[in-house]
Amino acid sequence: MEDDAKREVLTRLAKIEGQVKGISRMIENDRYCVDTLYQISAAQGALERVAKETMRQHLEGCVVDAFKSKNKLDREKKIDELMSMFSKFGK
Template sequence: MNEKDVKMVNQDEPVVPRTSSEKDALTNRLKRIEGQVRGLQKMVEDDRYCVDVLVQISAVKAALDKAGYQLLERHAKMCVTNAVKEGNGEEYMDELMKVINQYSK
């Protein structure tokens, strides 16, 4: 399944917009990950030992997974729950299950 196979219920705006603190926390996490990726690039440029590079790749993957799972959790608790209360739960639950399936690959 690729991204275009996942039907987005509402692409214009989120059901429950993120708070400023949520945006800040996620942005800071992504900036740290960006720094880790730049560090990986430097490791390759400096011809660092393969195992060291692989360990750092694993750390970046784990950091991205953590960010993704936090977004999934927030979406389920906020957006999907809100949609259920408004009577649109089935559409949002289907969308959530599709994105979980895609994300878990």
């Protein structure tokens, strides 16, 4: 991952850790479930953005290299990996 992208992603992950701690406190303090659910949703959205940034770096880096490769198996393997990522993330 490039240095700028790395720093940004690490800052986001530190913030997500704080959000998860906050959710624990809300549950300990019996806060209204719907408010807790909104916080969980915010943490999920933040993780999704980290996933998208990681995916973009992956596409720009190793996928471009693999697709340039003359070896058909290398390309097939990357496509299978992308399809699997595509099933795990997105939306």
